[in-house]
Amino acid sequence: MKKFLVLGILLFTIILNNCIILNPIGLNSGREKGSEAADRIVNAAILTDLINSTLFTRRTSFSILSLIADDVANIESDKYYIKSTVDECVDEITGFTGFLFGSFLANIISCNNLKTDGVLLGEPFPKL
Secondary structure, three states: OOHHHHHHHHHHHHHOHHHHHHHHHHOOOEEEEEHHHHHHHHHHHHHHHHHHHHHHHHOOOOOOOHHHHHHHOOOOOOOOOHHHHHHHHHHHHHHHHHHHHHHHHHHHHHHHOOOEEEOOOOOOOOOO
């Protein structure tokens, strides 16, 4: 009975500390490769520019700055990023902030805090 109690407490502690333990070593399932995150951010910026230009000028156009949205967000394609922070960034670009300020300023405002995942281990594990 004591073994089950200790095992249950240990399992509960690991589940609660998922972000603290698993994010730094890169074993969290809620992560996204940098190249995929960059593609999503660029696509969101282009979509926002197309919608804004259609609404305001009745012509579809997008800014050259939306093509470098991944560089503005400092995305490195070989690293992994926490998926929830990338989702928040994309939602801000395509949401009200993107509509109000445009995709470039929304990218600067909301995508400056993207956190990398897997600091201790490499891509998913170190090469030996």
